[in-house]
Amino acid sequence: MATRRGRRGCVTVLLNLISLMVVVLILLAIAGVVAVVAAPDLVAPVTEALGITAAEEEEIPPTPTSVAVAFVPTSTVTPPGSDDLRPTWTPQAPISTAPPTATNTRRPTAEPTITVTFPPATNTPTITPSPTATDTPGPPPTATVTRSPYPFTKSDTSPIYLQNFANNAGCNWLGIAGEVLNLEGNPVGAGQYQVHIWGSGIEARVPVGGAPAYGPSGYEQFVFNAPVIRDYNVQLETGSGSAVSQIYAVQTRASCNQNLLLLNFVQNHS
Numbered sequence: 001m002a003t004r005r006g007r008r009g010c011v012t013v014l015l016n017l018i019s020l021m022v023v024v025l026i027l028l029a030i031a032g033v034v035a036v037v038a039a040p041d042l043v044a045p046v047t048e049a050l051g052i053t054a055a056e057e058e059e060i061p062p063t064p065t066s067v068a069v070a071f072v073p074t075s076t077v078t079p080p081g082s083d084d085l086r087p088t089w090t091p092q093a094p095i096s097t098a099p100p101t102a103t104n105t106r107r108p109t110a111e112p113t114i115t116v117t118f119p120p121a122t123n124t125p126t127i128t129p130s131p132t133a134t135d136t137p138g139p140p141p142t143a144t145v146t147r148s149p150y151p152f153t154k155s156d157t158s159p160i161y162l163q164n165f166a167n168n169a170g171c172n173w174l175g176i177a178g179e180v181l182n183l184e185g186n187p188v189g190a191g192q193y194q195v196h197i198w199g200s201g202i203e204a205r206v207p208v209g210g211a212p213a214y215g216p217s218g219y220e221q222f223v224f225n226a227p228v229i230r231d232y233n234v235q236l237e238t239g240s241g242s243a244v245s246q247i248y249a250v251q252t253r254a255s256c257n258q259n260l261l262l263l264n265f266v267q268n269h270s
Helices: 003-036 040-050
Strands: 152-154 161-162 174-181 194-200 202-207 218-224 231-238 250-252 260-262 265-269
Touching: 174 194, 174 231, 194 218, 202 218
Parallel strands: 174 260, 174 265
Antiparallel strands: 152 265, 161 260, 174 218, 194 202, 194 231, 231 250
């Protein structure tokens, strides 16, 4: 009895092991199918390693194509008695056997043709422009010097401001000086003329030719002991006091380098 029970127990254990293996295989198969459906990219390397291609895994049936079907029209027989139109007899007009008569047809008359005649073209005279006189520029006008009512005027360069050179006073001196020239540009004779100087506290008539430092017909008048700005009037007169030039207004300068005001007279007509 004991031996039979031991054999039965072994058989039971073996059956249980086989059943367990079957269940495990079933679970593995299910897991494999889920993996193929859920993540085919993960299964592709395994199928390639095993040499299984997509064509071997599943054969995709060909897609059916549509075929054009031609429909043949069928004739329909309309039974008699329907509303179709039946042919009826139409009487014809009797044919006339009389010969045709000529009919006079008025021909169209020719319409007169209008011919337009244009007068012959005449040549239009061409107007030739007359030559225009051109002004030829001549020599530029010569500047004329307005003659002074007095025979003497100041020179073009006067007054000239210089540093005192005629005496040893240096900068402690301020004066008005110059010379008088005739028509030939030569010094006039001493004593023939005098220079009238006045203004800023000065009233003096200085004889021409008394200051040889400025030339044979030189003159000089001391006005102040230092360079200052002051206004004076200067006019050339004859020895008897008649004016032979206009009055010139001059102004001294407050500079040791310009403490000599040089005013020269020149004769422009007799």
